[in-house]
Amino acid sequence: MNIYRNPQVPERDALATEPVRSLLLKMAGPSIVAMLMQAFYNTVDSMYVARISDGSLAAVTLAFPVQMIMGALSTGIGVGINSCISRNLGAKNTEEAGSAAANGLLIGILTAGIMILFGLFGSQAFVSLYTNDPEVSAAAVIYIRTICLLGFGSIFSQLSFSILQGSGSMVIPMLSQIAGGLVVLFLDPVLIFSLHLGVRGAAIASSCAQMVSMLIGMYGIFVKNRENLPVNPQCFKPDFTIIKDILYVGVPSALTQATTSVVAGIVNKEIAIYGTDAVAVYGSFSKLYSFATLPVFGITRGMNPILGFCCGEKNRERFLETRNFAMKMANSWTLAVFVLFQTVPQFLLGLMNIKGEQLPLGISSYRILSLSLTILGASIVLTQLFAPVKKTYISMISALLRQVVLLVPLTLLLQQYFGISGIWLGICAADFLNFLFIIVMNTWLRKKVLSTWS
16 A cells, blocks of 8 residues: 555656655654554553552562663664665665665564563562562562463564655555554453453453564565565575664664663662652653554654665755654643643543542643643754654763663652652653753754765
């Protein structure tokens, strides 16, 4: 299925010729729908988990950093694959683009093996860092072990999305995300309640959904998208030049997100001091917050193949036009979600089964934590500009600045004066200060890199 004006024109040609605004809307539209679906089923999954027992949502919240690590590895590699494919297509190197896709999948096999080993041997030690509550600890270990052992679906679904999007194919990733969402919506109540599997059922449902997404993504790569990006058996011969290219771009991105995961664990430990209710409130906010962040990443998924193609062609004006329109789209969305958190927090808390004595904490927490949404859209878009030009180390520096230099010290300092509200204020302050750094580095990018293009 082709999403462009002329069904006879391959997606890679549209990357070069389609007007930027219509192209970005067509490229990002399916991905935004897919990301909204992912946010929806993540939230519904948490709503079911919250109804298992008081400690279940807290247990899944403690497991969230492990999910972030898995996502960091697969998404980081995916960023490298996406960049390598789109740059080679822009430079008319179709054979190398196909080899990039195949070698990226080979790296994915290693990634899946790492997560299986962690699930088998590291989950108990990880959970023991955060809680001594027997119920929460047991549920968290079960959840982590299950998602790690079945994590190949998550990893290869993300890699297949990156491969397809790198060549300009956006509809198949959208369909695979929607299919996965429908699967988890069906399986959650069956496995959690009808079969009485509890937290393990929630983990199995999510993993099965990701496997369905993976299968559709692989069908897209090897069948539906062959015209745009031929991936043949010969492409699966390891090419260390291409692997190095993928890792050069992808490793900083993976480390960036892995740092976020580690710091999320540290913040969870700080929040746990204030009890299970505080952990549950923060976990519920994180799930709803994904309605703001995931669609923005959908916009950047549509943006990145265009930017990578622009890099291959050295087309500065098209690069900047794409950036500017993506920023407008992203920040308009995050501002709309910000208004919801500020005006109807009690309704949102009710969706996540946060009620009774938890409500006052939840309302104040939602209103403080959502302040970052005023700049989040622009911040994410500007951070994503460095991968297409192979400057992902700047994104890594930004992540280290936010997570290590700013977020951890600020949350530790401010909680001494404002209690748990100080943790929320520290998170927001880190976001705003990091945004200033991103603006400075984008000014440098335009003057030192983009100015050399025609």
